[in-house]
Amino acid sequence: MTDSSSEASEDDPPAPEQLHSPDAADDLYLYRGADELVKERPILTGDVFAGLQIPGVAEADGELAMIVAHPCSMRRGAQLAPRILMAPVGRHRQISWRGSLNLMPLPELTPDTNFAARLSDLGQVAAQELHRDARVACLSHDGIAILHQRLICSLTRLVVGVPKLHDTAEPVLVEVELCEEWCLAACAAGVALAAAEASFEEWIRAEHNGRRRQDRLKARSEHSAIRRQLWAELKRRGWAAN
Amino acid sequence: MTMTTSTTTATISNETYAPTGSSAGLPAPAADRTQLISDIADQATGLRDVSHLTAQDIARFTDGVMSSLLEQKTQEAARRSVSSLANSLGERGFAWRDVARLAGVTVPALRKWRMGEPASPNNRRKLAQIVALVDVIEDRCPDIEDVVSWLEVPVLDDAPTSPMDMLAHNRFDLVCRYATDTFTSPEAILDDYEPDWRERYASAFETFVGSDGYLSLRLVDSQE
Numbered sequence: 165m166t167d168s169s170s171e172a173s174e175d176d177p178p179a180p181e182q183l184h185s186p187d188a189a190d191d192l193y194l195y196r197g198a199d200e201l202v203k204e205r206p207i208l209t210g211d212v213f214a215g216l217q218i219p220g221v222a223e224a225d226g227e228l229a230m231i232v233a234h235p236c237s238m239r240r241g242a243q244l245a246p247r248i249l250m251a252p253v254g255r256h257r258q259i260s261w262r263g264s265l266n267l268m269p270l271p272e273l274t275p276d277t278n279f280a281a282r283l284s285d286l287g288q289v290a291a292q293e294l295h296r297d298a299r300v301a302c303l304s305h306d307g308i309a310i311l312h313q314r315l316i317c318s319l320t321r322l323v324v325g326v327p328k329l330h331d332t333a334e335p336v337l338v339e340v341e342l343c344e345e346w347c348l349a350a351c352a353a354g355v356a357l358a359a360a361e362a363s364f365e366e367w368i369r370a371e372h373n374g375r376r377r378q379d380r381l382k383a384r385s386e387h388s389a390i391r392r393q394l395w396a397e398l399k400r401r402g403w404a405a406n
Numbered sequence: 407m408t409m410t411t412s413t414t415t416a417t418i419s420n421e422t423y424a425p426t427g428s429s430a431g432l433p434a435p436a437a438d439r440t441q442l443i444s445d446i447a448d449q450a451t452g453l454r455d456v457s458h459l460t461a462q463d464i465a466r467f468t469d470g471v472m473s474s475l476l477e478q479k480t481q482e483a484a485r486r487s488v489s490s491l492a493n494s495l496g497e498r499g500f501a502w503r504d505v506a507r508l509a510g511v512t513v514p515a516l517r518k519w520r521m522g523e524p525a526s527p528n529n530r531r532k533l534a535q536i537v538a539l540v541d542v543i544e545d546r547c548p549d550i551e552d553v554v555s556w557l558e559v560p561v562l563d564d565a566p567t568s569p570m571d572m573l574a575h576n577r578f579d580l581v582c583r584y585a586t587d588t589f590t591s592p593e594a595i596l597d598d599y600e601p602d603w604r605e606r607y608a609s610a611f612e613t614f615v616g617s618d619g620y621l622s623l624r625l626v627d628s629q630e
Contacts, residue, residue, distance in 0.1 A: 190512065194503070200514040236620045305503065324623065327566035328611045332621040341501060382621060388499030388554035395497045 176264035176284075183317060184310050184326045185261035189271040192307035196273065196300070203296045204347035204357065206340050207244060209235045209333075210303025210311055212273065213294060218250050218287035228253035228300065229289065230268070230281045232315055235308070235336040242343075242365040244291035256280040265318050268311050273301055281311075283318045305330060305337050335381040339368060342394055349403040367397060465587055472542065472582040479538035480531065488525040491533040492516060498540060499554040507574045508536055539578060547585045557581075561592045565600075565607040572599055 186192050195201045209231050216229040231238065233249040251268070256278045259271040266284040273279040303311060309329040317323055343364045350360035368378045372393065380386040398404040483491065495505050506516040509532045519525050525533075543553045550556045557569045561584065569581045577599060584595045596603045609626075616622040 194513060200512070324611060325607070325609050327607065328609055328613065328623055330566070331613045332623055335621060338501070341503070345502075382615070385552075385555050385559050387501070387558060388552055391499045391501065392497065 176266050179262050179265045179314070180317065180323060181262065182323045183261065183265075184313055186306065186310060192270070192303060192310065193273075193301055194304045194307070195302045197275075201299055201302065202344065202348065204351055204360075205296070205302060205344045206239075206242075206361070207231070207294055207296060207299075208302065208308075208337075208340050209233060209238065210308045211294075211299050212253055212270070212281075212301040213298045214300050215298055216250075216289065216293060218252055218285075218289055221252050221285045221287040228279065230270075230311075231294075232268075232281070232283065232286065232311060234312065235333045235340070239336070241369075242361050244294070246291055247288040248291055248294065249286055250289050251281040251283055251286050253279050253281045265314065268314050270301075283315050305334070308333060308337070334384065335378075338381050338387055338390075339378065342368065342390065346394060346398065349398045350401075353401075353403040355403075367394075461589060465583065465590070468586055469579055469583060472546070472586060473579065475542050475546075476535070476538055476578060476582065479541050480535045483534035483537040483541075484531050486534070486537075487522075488519045488530050488533060489522050491530070491537055492520045495533070495536060495540075496520075499552070500536075501558075504558075504570055504574075505533070505536070508570075509533055535578070536573070539573070539581070542582070543585050550585060556585075561596055565596060565603045567596060567600060567603060567607075575599075 195205070212228055212230045215227050217227055218229050229250045230253050231248055232251045233245075238245050238248050253270065253273075256267070256269065259269040259278045259280070261269060263269070266282060268281040268283055270279040270281060306326070309326045312329050312333075313324060313326055316329075343361065346364040346367070347357060347360040350363065351357055355363075369376055371377075372380075377390050377393070380390060395404065486494075492505060496502065502513050502516055506513045509516065509529055511529065519529075519533075540553050543550055543556075557573070560566050560568045569584060572580050572584075580595060580599055583590060584592070600606070611623045612626050613621050614624055
């Protein structure tokens with residue numbers, strides 16, 4: 165793995181000052197490394213995979229790649245879309261949020277090593293090539309919004325505030341959280357992952373008080389109620405640990 | 407606590423200006439009327455100041471009471487195990503990412519606590535404080551039907567800041583005031599927490615539900 169393939173070139177435009185900079189590397193990630201990653205988490209925007217070559221994109225050093233597709237456009241219910249938009253990820257000597265606009269910095273992606281996703285070299289990968297066990301990191305909600313802010317600006321020079329980007333993705337992100345929680349409990353109780361996901365899909369699409377739970381997630385004020393229902397359902401099925 | 411009261415009243419009555427004899431039916435002397443209105447204005451200003459100071463006194467008193475109550479409840483909750491505290495927050499509807507954020511740890515670290523791994527006394531206290539806050543608000547603010555939802559929803563539509571964000575920055579005092587003080591406006595709460603919120607969150611974009619059913623963004627003036 166070289167140390168320079170994701171470095172900014174002289175032709176790269178700098179990132180505008182209006183783009184968001186996280187306070188700390190920890191703010192970017194939900195999970196990093198095998199100790200933290202869980203296979204029950206559905207594949208999602210911001211997931212970084214090892215051993216993955218993006219067709220048509222040259223020299224993704226070390227063959228790391230990150231999903232950059234929007235959460236709403238990369239899924240068909242519980243299933244992934246057939247092809248997923250991804251960016252190559254390579255090592256990066258110095259992380260600067262004011263550096264190249266075409267890079268999404270990934271500081272300390274692995275212990276003591278900085279990486280960056282190259283947003284100008286996007287390509288599509290067949291969904292069946294994405295394996296949960298090959299993930300090396302998952303971005304946090306904030307990390308996903310920051311990724312999309314840079315991607316939008318890189319492609320269009322338009323700066324959209326991170327809170328607004330977060331708002332649009334939030335229903336899907338919360339649904340993924342709920343699915344992860346459901347599958348963790350179900351799998352711990354001996355249910356196969358595919359069956360657990362199918363049962364979650366049925367539950368989240370079911371109507372409750374005249375509205376589908378999935379639709380209710382579009383209102384933030386409803387999130388806590390849906391989470392409580394999930395806990396109650398896990399207990400009813402005998403899957404909850406406590 | 408110091409409480410200031412006033413019995414001052416301001417009235418225009420016949421006792422103040424009662425025309426008699428040849429002056430009956432004539433307008434009051436201009437100078438006297440000006441003086442009278444000026445006095446009333448002074449009294450009104452004084453009343454407003456007294457009212458303002460009294461409101462501040464009450465707010466400080468309430469803040470103190472809520473702080474004491476929160477501390478008492480926190481000490482009670484801290485007797486429970488870390489896994490019990492964490493799981494009770496989950497059952498109440500908290501997102502794990504929020505619990506982790508409030509406790510100052512990662513989601514994986516929080517998961518380990520839920521599975522029974524020990525936490526430091528300081529971290530246990532952080533969880534206990536969140537449990538205590540929910541208990542206090544449920545006890546003291548019956549108009550807040552779903553405390554976790556209330557914590558998650560932004561204080562104003564114009565800014566994304568929620569009480570949960572304030573808690574993450576250890577502003578339990580501000581969240582308690584927002585919950586209990588119906589005279590303090592949401593704008594005043596945000597002014598205290600994040601004075602530049604108006605400039606910081608000014609946006610040309612708004613969210614809307616697209617024809618595909620997903621939330622989307624558009625320029626504010628592009629609505630048709």
